[in-house]
Amino acid sequence: MGKLTIKDIAKEFNVSISTVSKALNDSYEISEATKSKIQKYAKEHNYKPNFNALSLKNRSTKTIGIIIPTMLKYFFAQVFKGIEKTALERGYKVIACISNESYTKEVEIIEMLSNGSIDGFILSMSKETELKKEFNHFKETIENGTPIVMFDRVAAPIDCDKIITDDFNGALNTVEHLYKTGHKNIAFVSTLSNLHIGEQRLLGYKKGLENVGLPFNEKLVVNILDKDYKEYEAILIPFYKENKIDGVITTGESAAVAAMKAGLKSGLEIPKDLSVIAFSNGILARHSSPKMTTISQHGEQMGETAAKILIDKLEKKHTEIVTKVIKTDLVIRDSSR
Structure with a gap:
């Protein structure tokens, strides 16, 4: 029972x-x-009151719980900014928690905030939750009447509102752009290959190659999983030595910075010999040297959309469940020719 x-x-x-x-x-x-x-x-019988259930069913706290997987990605900071801006405009406060990529921590946060402290959640799943495919805590929360809006890393089987990046076309368009600007040997460096968004980006890369008539070469895909950032360069330097590469697409900014540094250490000039383009458009991109070309995910817009959808749901302005896809843009700077 x-x-x-x-x-x-x-x-x-x-x-x-x-x-x-x-x-x-x-x-x-x-x-x-x-x-x-x-x-x-x-x-x-260890009965614990579920505050959601009775007394507080009709009470609104005007507070939204936000759960993000990590503090280390500028993308999540941008999403947070968008959520907070929209929430404040509509008279809601926000409580933000970090799951630190841990399933247990995520479950704890949801339990802690579901006792009537908040009206709804906006969250991006932890890596561990996605790998375990354990989504029961989301399901129960929604069934108990607390709505959830998921963004970026979303659980496919859960019936809730979702805001996602067009990861597939983001990568596909970038391959086409690199090809048009004269690149023939395009590598793909992923730190997210075990996550759905990483898979989508890889599929987009493959489809992009197919579209421009370049062969897909398994050797040009580098999966850096669960490695410390300090190790990225050590993996990429030998990779450049063994393969002739003129373009690199990475799934995140820190991998792109490492790809540029490893390129320079391998005697490649950027962007003359090597173009580097990264997913997500953050602080690193603007301050790296050379400044980095990025596939902008519009984190702030994603946050604004998520907050609007959740608040509309809380205020009964809409009841149907939606998935919104935010298109990416290529922001051209100095790391690509």
Whole structure:
């Protein structure tokens, strides 16, 4: 049996739900005998009140819970900025938590905030949750009447609003752009190959090659998984030595910075011999040297859209479930020719 609910207790004693509720809240309307009987039963069976359920069902906190997987990606900071801006405009506060890519932490945060502290969630799944494919905590939250809007890393089986990046076409268009600007040997460097967004970017890269008539070469795909950032260069320097490469697409900015540094250390001039383009358009891109060409994911716009959808749902302005795809743009700077 799952968690004991007020309904179960009511059934046990053949009384109404409101009687149980009043007994547990020590209301003077209920006789002492009934009260102690119900309270004792609840205690013995580890009954924990689900605040969502009864008393707070109609109470709104005007607060949104935000869960992001990591603090280390500028993209998530941009999304947060967009959420906060829209929430404030519409009179909502936000509570932000970091799951640190951990499934357990994510479950804990959701349990902690679902006790009536917030009206709804905007979240991006932790890496571990996606790998485990454990989505029950999302399902239960939604079933308990707390809506969730997912962004970027979303759980396909969960029926909720989603905001995603057009990862596939983002990569495809970048390959076509590199080809048009004279590149023939285009590598793909991924730090997300075990995540859906990483898969989509790789598929887009393959399709892009096919579209321009370049052969796909397994050797030109580098998967750097769960490695510390400091190790990226050490992996890429030998990669450049073994393969003749004139263009690199990376799934994130730190990998792109490493790709540029490894290129320079291998005696390649950027962008004369090697063009580097990264997904996500953040601080690193603007301050790297040379300045980095990026596939901009419009994090702020993503955050604004997520907040608007959640608040509209909370205010009953829309009920249908939507998936919005945010198109990417190529922001051309100095790391590509």
